[in-house]
Amino acid sequence: MRVYSGIDLGGTNVKVGFIDDNFRLLCKSSIQTKPEMGPENVFDRVAAEHNRLASENGFPLEDICIAGMGLPGPANLSEGILINPPNLPGFENCPVRDICSKKLGRRVVIENDANAACWAEYECGKGEQSEDIAFVTLGTGVGGGLVCDGHLLHGFKESAAEVGHIIIYPDGRLCGCGQRGCAEAYASASNTAARAEEYVKSGAASSLSEYDQITSEAVFQEAQKGDRLALSVVEETAKVLALLAVNVQNTTNPERVIFAGGMIKAGDFLLDKIKFYFDKYCWPSRKGETDLAFSTLGTESGMIGAAAVARRHYLAGN
Numbered sequence: 001m002r003v004y005s006g007i008d009l010g011g012t013n014v015k016v017g018f019i020d021d022n023f024r025l026l027c028k029s030s031i032q033t034k035p036e037m038g039p040e041n042v043f044d045r046v047a048a049e050h051n052r053l054a055s056e057n058g059f060p061l062e063d064i065c066i067a068g069m070g071l072p073g074p075a076n077l078s079e080g081i082l083i084n085p086p087n088l089p090g091f092e093n094c095p096v097r098d099i100c101s102k103k104l105g106r107r108v109v110i111e112n113d114a115n116a117a118c119w120a121e122y123e124c125g126k127g128e129q130s131e132d133i134a135f136v137t138l139g140t141g142v143g144g145g146l147v148c149d150g151h152l153l154h155g156f157k158e159s160a161a162e163v164g165h166i167i168i169y170p171d172g173r174l175c176g177c178g179q180r181g182c183a184e185a186y187a188s189a190s191n192t193a194a195r196a197e198e199y200v201k202s203g204a205a206s207s208l209s210e211y212d213q214i215t216s217e218a219v220f221q222e223a224q225k226g227d228r229l230a231l232s233v234v235e236e237t238a239k240v241l242a243l244l245a246v247n248v249q250n251t252t253n254p255e256r257v258i259f260a261g262g263m264i265k266a267g268d269f270l271l272d273k274i275k276f277y278f279d280k281y282c283w284p285s286r287k288g289e290t291d292l293a294f295s296t297l298g299t300e301s302g303m304i305g306a307a308a309v310a311r312r313h314y315l316a317g318n
């Protein structure tokens with residue numbers, strides 16, 4: 001049996017798992033990243049965990065064809081270098097691919113983590129039946145991936161699909177990227193919570209004022225109970241995500257836009273609102289052409305996707 005390993009390198013944890021040719025997750029594990037120990041130490045522990053997992057589950061190392069690694073930040077994919085990851089201090093300009101190939105004793109392919117998760121949707125998630133999908137993940141930031149004509153879109157400097165930084169309101173809220181008015185500055189889970197908190201602090205009446213810490217979960221919970229302020233914050237998040245999807249629809253013409261990340265736990269309450277604004281702002285003639293959906297792959301999609309990206313390279317012989 002051919003086995004492909006997937007490694008999802010995050011600022012807090014590193015997830016390791018193996019898939020087969022049917023994208024079945026055969027086994028998985030995770031270790032703490034501890035980035036302060038430095039790249040050599042982190043990747044030594046990742047390799048040890050990878051090999052331990054293989055041996056514990058009876059996969060001979062020679063059956064593992066190739067490894068894929070999802071990286072949390074801008075990377076030079078063709079050179080295999082992580083450039084300046086915000087959550088991994090000390091990993092700037094780190095030649096991840098070469099270090100890991102050596103430590104794992106096999107070929108390693110690297111990919112941006114949101115692109116990897118997008119590829120998992122394409123191969124075995126909500127995008128399985130389509131050659132053209134867009135992927136939007138809603139967490140601390142808003143990450144993205146685009147599959148066009150069956151290929152992940154990378155672009156000139158391999159930094160395509162940063163859909164969270166589509167500017168929705170010029171000169172609007174300050175975004176983590178340094179620009180103003182990006183979708184992320186309004187509609188990430190963190191900024192949905194932050195906007196609610198700003199309103200509450202400025203004295204707006206809301207049941208959210210009872211919370212010690214306002215999270216996006218709290219905002220959705222109170223909105224569903226009918227709190228007017230929470231509801232207006234949710235409406236704004238949905239509207240911004242819909243505008244993002246309309247812009248993507250007009251750019252790469254996806255058959256489906258798939259949302260993922262912690263905030264999709266809000267379910268149809270959020271999805272129906274995004275669909276409402278999408279229909280309002282898309283070309284009238286394109287209404288109903290692009291489907292909007294929430295991912296069902298969960299938090300393992302980055303790891304599965306990294307393995308699936310590596311599998312694609314392995315099978316294509318490149």
Ligand SMILES: [Zn+2]
Pocket residue numbers: 164165175176177178179182184185
């Ligand atoms: Zn931005």
